[in-house]
Amino acid sequence: MSDLTCDVAVIGAGTAGMTAENAARKAGARTLLIDPAFAGTVCASVGCMPSKLLIAAARAAHDAARAEIFGIATDPVIDGAAVMRRVRAERDRFVAGVQNSLDRLPPDVAIRARAWFEGPTALRLDDGRRVTTRATVIATGSAPAIPDPYRDLGDLCLTNRNIFELETLPDSLAVIGAGNVGLELAQAMARLGVQVTVFDRGDTLGISRSDEVNEAIRTALERDLTLRMGTSPEPRREGERVRLDWGDGQSQHFDRVLLAVGRPPQIDGLDLEKTGASLDDKGMPDFSRDTLQIADLPIYIAGDSNGFRPILHEASTEGAVAGRNAAHHPDPRSLDRTPHFTITFTDPPVASLGEGPGPQSLSGTADYSDQGRAKVDAVAHGLVQIHADRHGRLIGADLCAPQGDHLAHHLVWAVMDRVTAADFLRRPFYHPTLEEGLKSALRQICKASETEIPADRDLKDPPGS
Numbered sequence: 001m002s003d004l005t006c007d008v009a010v011i012g013a014g015t016a017g018m019t020a021e022n023a024a025r026k027a028g029a030r031t032l033l034i035d036p037a038f039a040g041t042v043c044a045s046v047g048c049m050p051s052k053l054l055i056a057a058a059r060a061a062h063d064a065a066r067a068e069i070f071g072i073a074t075d076p077v078i079d080g081a082a083v084m085r086r087v088r089a090e091r092d093r094f095v096a097g098v099q100n101s102l103d104r105l106p107p108d109v110a111i112r113a114r115a116w117f118e119g120p121t122a123l124r125l126d127d128g129r130r131v132t133t134r135a136t137v138i139a140t141g142s143a144p145a146i147p148d149p150y151r152d153l154g155d156l157c158l159t160n161r162n163i164f165e166l167e168t169l170p171d172s173l174a175v176i177g178a179g180n181v182g183l184e185l186a187q188a189m190a191r192l193g194v195q196v197t198v199f200d201r202g203d204t205l206g207i208s209r210s211d212e213v214n215e216a217i218r219t220a221l222e223r224d225l226t227l228r229m230g231t232s233p234e235p236r237r238e239g240e241r242v243r244l245d246w247g248d249g250q251s252q253h254f255d256r257v258l259l260a261v262g263r264p265p266q267i268d269g270l271d272l273e274k275t276g277a278s279l280d281d282k283g284m285p286d287f288s289r290d291t292l293q294i295a296d297l298p299i300y301i302a303g304d305s306n307g308f309r310p311i312l313h314e315a316s317t318e319g320a321v322a323g324r325n326a327a328h329h330p331d332p333r334s335l336d337r338t339p340h341f342t343i344t345f346t347d348p349p350v351a352s353l354g355e356g357p358g359p360q361s362l363s364g365t366a367d368y369s370d371q372g373r374a375k376v377d378a379v380a381h382g383l384v385q386i387h388a389d390r391h392g393r394l395i396g397a398d399l400c401a402p403q404g405d406h407l408a409h410h411l412v413w414a415v416m417d418r419v420t421a422a423d424f425l426r427r428p429f430y431h432p433t434l435e436e437g438l439k440s441a442l443r444q445i446c447k448a449s450e451t452e453i454p455a456d457r458d459l460k461d462p463p464g465s
């Protein structure tokens, strides 16, 4: 096979890589998109989408089990094999959608191979070919960390890469790591009838920047599962089960263990040292968060592989910017970054956006344990903390509240629009909705910032809101 030449080589055909290739090609570059598998992105195949499909099944089970609250008797039977079949069937449709996009690439753009650097403008492929390029985008994603003791567990050790392949649900599951992956999947499994224990070496839940929000999600989770904070258990395979030992003499057996202890960037094996980039002790190159360029090299790094904001919409935006900048190298343009914004799809969802609470900021809190619409729907739990500057301009929020994924979008858009609490209160709030609950936090910010609550607006909540 003969060597290859291009303007922009993109390493990795995930969300960031596919977007980068497209942006570079639209900017007039001759592109190559290099991936050993073209497996249809982590998001569609083993990340966002199958996890949300499992969560959707869990929500159906949970709603059926609690229908009694409303006077409706149900006795749900969970067919674990059918649950997993639907997860995979719908997941496969998402993956097929990605494969369709890959099939529409111009001929000879997709190269099925693993790549690594031989120099700043030279790549080597594992099929022996060499690629000479003007610029490169690294978009190699991240991979689940697997601490050594768990490697001996064989098929009893799950990660996001194989959990969705389970034929049926296990009776019991230990989840190691109370981050996004761990908590979303732990609660879903528990609501599907699996006995779940979550272990985390941290003493307290750290999913949010706010202690109150961490406490709200902790009490919600403990209705479904056991949380063992401050533990880093030792695993041992015993036949077809895993024994975990922790603390002084405590132990328990589980059918399976799900490892969710972090997702470091997949940069091993890229031979980045051959590019001339200076690397930190983890092998990470220094890169600009504005342009995604590594030093002054013709190399850009996007998505989970740069470790900055390892979430989907950031991978997509960064991919577009890295692709465009690689095509226009050496004249990269800065990325117009949106605020920090994360959502954990637990029930209630947890979100954090913009700036967190700080010494210079004001906060208002909306209590959702006593909110009208939340009580109607029997989901009254949690809180929303809205943060503002001293003039009452919204700068961020932390929350754990019913439909918190939607509330968080209203808030992050308001932060981007540089809206003040008073501006926000001028908008209509339909009754009875969860949005209406935000008003109490906004009024507190008006008061603390000594700004007027707009004329013609209520000064306190009407009954039932």
Ligand SMILES: Cc1cc2nc3c(=O)[nH]c(=O)nc-3n(C[C@H](O)[C@H](O)[C@H](O)COP(=O)(O)OP(=O)(O)OC[C@H]3O[C@@H](n4cnc5c(N)ncnc54)[C@H](O)[C@@H]3O)c2cc1C
Pocket: 011, 012, 013, 014, 015, 016, 017, 034, 035, 036, 037, 038, 039, 041, 042, 043, 046, 047, 048, 049, 051, 113, 114, 115, 116, 139, 140, 141, 142, 160, 181, 266, 269, 270, 302, 303, 304, 305, 310, 311, 312, 313, 315, 345
């Ligand atoms: C269980 C789970 C749930 C998630 N849920 C959400 C969610 O709800 N919302 C959200 O915003 N985010 C979520 N995420 C995060 C989201 O999936 C990632 O941020 C996103 O998929 C990252 O995309 P990427 O393009 O950076 O990497 P990837 O999609 O992983 O693509 C990387 C590609 O690089 C290729 N590659 C690696 N090394 C090489 C090499 N040397 N040569 C060639 N190719 C290479 C790989 O084969 C792969 O195709 C979730 C993640 C997980 C694991």
Ligand SMILES: NC(=O)c1ccc[n+]([C@@H]2O[C@H](COP(=O)([O-])OP(=O)(O)OC[C@H]3O[C@@H](n4cnc5c(N)ncnc54)[C@H](O)[C@@H]3O)[C@@H](O)[C@H]2O)c1
Pocket: 147, 176, 177, 178, 179, 180, 181, 182, 184, 199, 200, 201, 202, 206, 231, 232, 233, 260, 261, 262, 263, 309, 310, 311, 342, 343, 344, 345
């Ligand atoms: N809804 C979403 O947006 C979503 C969902 C899932 C994943 N993700 C992405 O995936 C990334 C990785 O998620 P993650 O949950 O794997 O990692 P994480 O870094 O968010 O959490 C890992 C947790 O594991 C704990 N831990 C580490 N080593 C341990 C050990 N040996 N024993 C016990 N506990 C240990 C840590 O204290 C930490 O709480 C997230 O940062 C996020 O960007 C996003």
